[in-house]
Amino acid sequence: xxxxxxxxxxxxxxxxxxxxxxxxxxxxxxxxxxxxxxxxxxxxxxxxxxxxxxxxxxxxxxxxxxxxxxxxxxxxxxxxxxxxxxxxxxxxxxxxxxxxxxxxxxxxxxxxxxxxxxxxxxxxxxxxxxxxxxxxxxxxxxxxxxxxxxxxxxxxxxxxxxxxxxxxxxxxxxxxxxxxxxxxxxxxxxxxxxxxxxxxxxxxxxxxxxxxxxxxxxxxxxxxxxxxxxxxxxxxxxxxxxxxxxxxxxxxxxxxxxxxxxxxxxxxxxxxxxxxxxxxxxxxxxxxxxxxxxxxxxxxxxxxxxxxxxxxxxxxxxxxxxxxxxxxx
Numbered sequence: 492x493x494x495x496x497x498x499x500x501x502x503x504x505x506x507x508x509x510x511x512x513x514x515x516x517x518x519x520x521x522x523x524x525x526x527x528x529x530x531x532x533x534x535x536x537x538x539x540x541x542x543x544x545x546x547x548x549x550x551x552x553x554x555x556x557x558x559x560x561x562x563x564x565x566x567x568x569x570x571x572x573x574x575x576x577x578x579x580x581x582x583x584x585x586x587x588x589x590x591x592x593x594x595x596x597x598x599x600x601x602x603x604x605x606x607x608x609x610x611x612x613x614x615x616x617x618x619x620x621x622x623x624x625x626x627x628x629x630x631x632x633x634x635x636x637x638x639x640x641x642x643x644x645x646x647x648x649x650x651x652x653x654x655x656x657x658x659x660x661x662x663x664x665x666x667x668x669x670x671x672x673x674x675x676x677x678x679x680x681x682x683x684x685x686x687x688x689x690x691x692x693x694x695x696x697x698x699x700x701x702x703x704x705x706x707x708x709x710x711x712x713x714x715x716x717x718x719x720x721x722x723x724x725x726x727x728x729x730x731x732x733x734x735x736x737x738x739x740x741x742x743x744x745x746x747x748x749x750x751x752x753x754x755x756x757x758x759x760x761x762x763x764x765x766x767x768x769x770x771x772x773x774x775x776x777x778x779x780x781x782x783x784x785x786x787x788x789x790x791x792x793x794x795x796x797x798x799x800x801x802x803x804x805x806x807x808x809x810x811x812x813x814x815x816x817x818x819x820x
Contacts, residue, residue: 531571531787535769536718538667538688540600540630542574544764544791545783546720546772549577549584550742557587563777564591568599570784576691576720576772577624578604578635579616585623593625601626604635604671605652608645613652617659628663631689632656634670637677647684669718673816678708687717691772693816694721696762697728700807701814709767722772724763725756725779729815742775745815750782755806758799760790 532541547567552560564575575592577584585603592599603620607613621627634646634656645651659665669689672678678692690712698704712719727748730736740747748756760783763771773779783790795803 531791532573533769534718535574535720536689536712537716538631538718540574540667540718542600542718542770543572544770544787545572545780546770547572547575547780548772548775549575549581549588550775551777551780552577552587552591553582553584553742555587557590560587560591563780564588564595566781567784568595572784573598574600574602574770576602576604576631578606579620580604580606580635585620589624589626596626600630602631602633602669603629604633606635607652608642610650610652610654613655617655621664629665631667631669632659632665633668633689633691634681637670637672637681638674639677640680643677643680643684646681653685669720671722672708675704675708679711682711682715682717687715689718689720691720691722693723693726694719694763694766694768695723695726695815696759696803697726697807697810698723698814698816699762699766700803701811704814704816706766713767719767719769720772721763721766721768721770723774723815724760724768724771725750725773725783726815728810728813731813739778740775743779745774747774747779750779753782753786754799755802756782757786757790758795758802760786761793761795761799762803764791765795 531544533544535542547564551563575588577588579585592601601624603624605613605616607616634652637643637646647653656665656668660668667688668685669687669691670681671691672681673693678690681687682690690708692705692708692712694705694709699706709719723745725748727746729745748759750756760771771783773783
């Protein structure tokens with residue numbers, strides 16, 4: 492059974508249902524014939540990988556049940572997505588994605604992350620991630636969420652996780668090494684301490700306009716030939732204290748752009764690519780992911796128009812006091 496037939500049979504007349512039995516997300520016309528976007532590939536820095544410009548983030552598979560994850564992954568594969576990223580901190584995503592991706596593992600890139608900083612905890616977690624994801628190796632293994640000076644010092648210090656990373660790289664169970672960060676200062680510091688292959692970093696129109704936050708880390712990564720996986724490109728602002736989080740975005744800790752505002756979403760993502768992204772990882776749920784996939788050709792094929800620049804400038808004036816990161820980091 493090919494992927495398209497799998498989708499048709501498993502979704503006919505329905506949308507993905509989570510384990511609670513409640514419809515968990517709008518499943519964006521999965522019965523439609525996919526656009527011919529599978530040939531779109533971009534070089535991921537010095538990794539040698541040719542990657543579809545939209546990455547499947549494991550959070551998409553999180554919490555919605557195995558059937559939903561299977562549907563999401565099949566939909567993605569049928570459109571040419573070939574890079575999948577996940578982490579132990581994403582709830583049940585490793586288990587769900589491991590089952591969904593198992594028949595297609597050898598034809599795709601799989602990246603995993605870890606928030607462990609020391610060797611002792613990292614060894615057990617690494618083995619468990621391999622087991623849950625039903626794989627013998629990771630194409631990219633990333634040090635996740637480097638945020639503080641202590642993170643960096645522990646990672647590279649005595650008995651730090653880099654000892655495991657180097658050992659597993661020699662064994663072939665880690666092919667490329669990357670990191671994600673939520674501090675520009677610590678990201679640049681980490682790059683100076685190891686020859687990383689990739690960086691995953693927030694590359695967002697609001698934050699770059701606010702204080703250039705993110706541009707410094709991305710520019711340094713590009714200078715070193717690293718692959719840039721941009722996150723938060725489709726984020727609007729932080730959630731307000733008195734604002735009830737939109738039920739459509741329960742997987743996102745900051746407020747995404749409403750993709751019903753297509754013009755705004757496309758402008759923001761054009762900005763992210765022009766800021767240096769090789770590929771993007773949409774925030775959280777399938778709704779955002781499918782928006783990026785469905786519109787990626789337009790996003791990549793044309794620069795920001797004068798109208799789109801004005802739209803972002805005006806929106807920035809409205810939300811500049813509500814950044815989702817402290818620019819001083």
